[in-house]
Amino acid sequence: MKYDFDKVIQRQGTSSLKWDYAGERFGNKDLLPLWVADMDFESPEPVVDAVKKRASHGIYGYTGRSMSCHESIINWMKKRHGWGIKMDWLTYTPGVVPALSIAILAFTNPGDKIIVQTPVYYPFFSVIKNNGRQILDNELKLVDGKYTMDFDDLEEKIDSSVKMLILCSPHNPVGRVWSKEELKRLAKICVEKDIIIISDEIHSDIIFKGSRHIPIAALSEEIADRTITCIAPSKTFNIAGLSASVAIISNKGLKKNFDNIVEGLGIASGNVFGITAMEAAYTHGEEWLSELLNYLEDNMNYVKEYIDENIPEIKVDKVEGTYLLWLNCKGLNLSQDELKKFMYGTAGVALNDGTTFGKSGEGYMRMNIGCPRVYLVEGLKRIETAVRGVRK
Structure with a gap:
């Protein structure tokens, strides 16, 4: 090694x-x-070297994202997950949790219900509550030592006030990598009920033998049309402190609304070292x-x-x-x-x-x-x- x-x-x-x-x-x-x-x-090592090289320059002014940065993400998603994405689908955010909050502000109204599948990553609760929305818990089922989605419970609970589902894929904390069949069934419900999917895929590169991560938006154009996929190099390459993540949105209308919130909050510029590390990680990691x-x-x-x-x-x-x-x-x-x-x-x-x-x-x-x-x-x-x- x-x-x-x-x-x-x-x-x-x-x-x-x-x-x-x-x-x-x-x-x-x-x-x-x-x-x-x-x-x-x-x-x-390539990430550490890239950050050191950038730091040695001595000037850390406002920094844009080069074509090579965009391409590093596009190439990574294609090679690792078989998903062909485009540059104009990318919006950069300071983290996945901020991206969840941005999506909630962009696509729901106060009082709307948002589905989570517990037990689940606890910041999901705070971004919903702190933005004045309601949590709808579609609890996972434990069957023979394996967690599965409870689709019957989900369909029973959905009403006209449910506007969004936050998917944890792979799932934290239970460690499930959802199968294509599970994702298709979940997506079908969301399409039928007109529910926006926010897919937190921050752990999508940490997959063990015998499993394969499938971005839910990669299933079909119809599903991608209502999905905001959130990824980041932070968990994969241990650079969470550099605050760099990406939202992938193919639907132009959804992306415009999402980008309006990003611009309104003034968080589009990014961190010089986060930008540097992200490109190095996805290119050489x-x-x-x-x-x-x-x-x-x-x-x-x-x-x-x-x-x-x-x-x-x-x-x-x-x-x-x-x-x-x-x-x-x-x-x-x-x-x-x-x-x-x-x-x-x-x-x-x-x-x-x-x-x-x-x-x-x-x-x-x-x-x-x-x-x-x-x-x-x-x-x-x-x-x-x-x-x-x-x-x-």
């Missing part, structure tokens, strides 16, 4: 949300942080990503085997995508508050509270495996030791 993902890099003292603010958030300064979704790996996926899959297998063998009170299934595992901790027989105190206090491991993803997250915690394996070894040992105390 060209890249060393076992390399431990000191992140304390860099204002890292994951490391420097975990103690403040979870009430224990000695926590091992396996929570927020950024990775503890250096970004690809594929070799690094290939090695990363192998490492992440080995991490997933390690965690699964360790928990199965040593902590049977906790259940975990392998995921199809993302570097996040959804731990079923119900076997510990603890309330959610007790579970949090147990993980943060007794075990000394920072994991995401399952209930922040919706009420169906009761009894669950989310673990980030995007780190050198030594951290997972230490974290799992801490949890196992704590569980032994509960067994007594």
Whole structure:
């Protein structure tokens, strides 16, 4: 391997949300942080080199996006996902969550209902509520250890006040990579009910063997005509702090409305280093990503085997995508508050509270495996030791 993902890099003292603010958030300064979704790996060498080269220039004025930047995205989507997109479909935003908020402002009115499929990435809730819209929960079903969409529930709940669905694809936190059949059925409902689809595909490059990500807008022109697809290099290449993402919108009318909000908010210009890193990542990052996926899959297998063998009170299934595992901790027989105190206090491991993803997250915690394996070894040992105390 060209890249060393076992390399431990000191992140304390860099204002890292994951490391420097975990103690403040979870009430224990000695926590091992396996929570927020950024990775503890250096970004690809071509990305680091591009940022260094740009920084060495010494002038960081207003920066546009070159044709090569646009083409890097177009080529990446075609090569990785088989989706042919065009330059005039692209609108740049400072992040996927801001893009969700922009879409809500552009395509819904206060009081409208927006569908989410819980348990789901918790900022979905805040962008809906904070913009004065209502959440409609179409809870996922857990069938034989696998989460699926509940289409019957969805169709039953839809009424004339439902204007939008926010799709998490691949799904965070349960790790599903939706099949073509699932996406087609979901899209069919949205077409019939005249519902706009906002597809958060930020994890679309983190896909494991045996699965394939399909952009929902790539299914047909009819579906693309009502879809805003949100992507970013941030999760894939560990550059979330550079605030660079893209909304892909083929419908000219939808794009005009979306762009009007972007312009109105004054957020179209972008960050010079985000622009630089995005182009470098999508142009030169594929070799690094290939090695990363192998490492992440080995991490997933390690965690699964360790928990199965040593902590049977906790259940975990392998995921199809993302570097996040959804731990079923119900076997510990603890309330959610007790579970949090147990993980943060007794075990000394920072994991995401399952209930922040919706009420169906009761009894669950989310673990980030995007780190050198030594951290997972230490974290799992801490949890196992704590569980032994509960067994007594």
